[in-house]
Amino acid sequence: MSVIRIGTRGSALALAQTKQIAERIGKAADAEIELVTVTTQGDTDRASLSEIGGTGVFAAALREALIAGECDLVVHSLKDLPTGDHPSLRLGAVPKRVDARDALCARDGLTLAELPEGARVGTGSPRRIAQLLAKRPDLDVIDIRGNIDTRLGRVFSDDVADADRLDAVVLAAAGLARIARGDAVSEYFSLTSWPTAPGQGALALEVRDERGSRELEKALAAVEHVSTRAAVTAERLVLAGLEAGCSAPVAATAFLEDELFFLSASVYSSDGTRRVTSAHAASPESRSAAHLAEAAHDVAVRVVDELLGNGAGDLAPLERTP
Numbered sequence: 001m002s003v004i005r006i007g008t009r010g011s012a013l014a015l016a017q018t019k020q021i022a023e024r025i026g027k028a029a030d031a032e033i034e035l036v037t038v039t040t041q042g043d044t045d046r047a048s049l050s051e052i053g054g055t056g057v058f059a060a061a062l063r064e065a066l067i068a069g070e071c072d073l074v075v076h077s078l079k080d081l082p083t084g085d086h087p088s089l090r091l092g093a094v095p096k097r098v099d100a101r102d103a104l105c106a107r108d109g110l111t112l113a114e115l116p117e118g119a120r121v122g123t124g125s126p127r128r129i130a131q132l133l134a135k136r137p138d139l140d141v142i143d144i145r146g147n148i149d150t151r152l153g154r155v156f157s158d159d160v161a162d163a164d165r166l167d168a169v170v171l172a173a174a175g176l177a178r179i180a181r182g183d184a185v186s187e188y189f190s191l192t193s194w195p196t197a198p199g200q201g202a203l204a205l206e207v208r209d210e211r212g213s214r215e216l217e218k219a220l221a222a223v224e225h226v227s228t229r230a231a232v233t234a235e236r237l238v239l240a241g242l243e244a245g246c247s248a249p250v251a252a253t254a255f256l257e258d259e260l261f262f263l264s265a266s267v268y269s270s271d272g273t274r275r276v277t278s279a280h281a282a283s284p285e286s287r288s289a290a291h292l293a294e295a296a297h298d299v300a301v302r303v304v305d306e307l308l309g310n311g312a313g314d315l316a317p318l319e320r321t322p
Contacts, residue, residue: 009039010039036071066207073220076203100173102173102200123143129143142166196251261299279303
């Protein structure tokens with residue numbers, strides 16, 4: 001029996017989501033699976049994502065291991081993956097996306113509206129900071145890092161010093177579900193009023209550019225989800241078109257409903273006082289991968305043009321050049 005080596009970060013969340021994928025890959029390929037744990041800059045650097053340049057801090061070391069032949073594929077949280085193509089790698093598969101929403105985990109089961117004035121809310125995301133301040137400018141939003149359990153501990157653990165204690169944290173619903181911590185959620189935010197990061201809730205299976213073994217290619221085809229790939233492609237094209245990294249205060253949501261492909265995106269000022277939004281739809285000829293990809297590119301171009309035309313570049317630290 002052949003062996004497929006899958007690279008992953010060593011966090012509880014990364015291991016949980018990789019093991020779920022590994023089971024599917026192994027079954028589809030009729031192969032043994034070996035997990036290869038890789039430490040990334042994002043795992044060791046405690047500075048904020050905006051300081052260390054959020055784009056790629058979780059992906060670079062995994063990619064290096066893949067290129068070096070230490071593994072046959074790597075599993076990323078898709079929202080952590082840089083938008084530009086890598087010259088030596090390709091996106092082998094995008095499995096079906098799970099819950100893309102953000103979730104509030106607050107003491108005493110409080111909702112965002114119920115938190116007391118001046119409540120301390122933790123997040124490491126500039127987008128979430130802007131969204132929190134847009135809804136509740138009175139909040140004391142704390143820039144935090146750490147794995148899910150560490151962040152939840154600052155709300156719910158009795159062993160946290162008063163100076164470190166938080167009233168709530170905002171986390172991805174998908175991550176909480178993957179490590180069975182949905183019990184900590186006090187409120188889920190609707191994607192309509194609280195859009196999330198491009199690619200949130202989706203995984204990316206990256207492989208070397210050359211064609212892999214027959215078993216590996218068969219497994220990649222088995223886990224591929226065509227409409228999820230189209231949706232996250234559209235969302236990530238917004239980031240690419242704005243020349244914004246994954247740490248920029250940008251949100252995007254794409255989905256297929258009936259015969260229409262929808263994309264909505266927002267750019268926020270860092271303090272949440274201003275927001276520019278654009279939404280467009282396209283009618284793909286069919287639900288084939290090629291036609292959905294065409295629709296994704298079509299709506300993304302129109303959304304980006306409208307965002308920039310309405311001043312998005314003046315709101316956020318987008319890395320655009322004149």
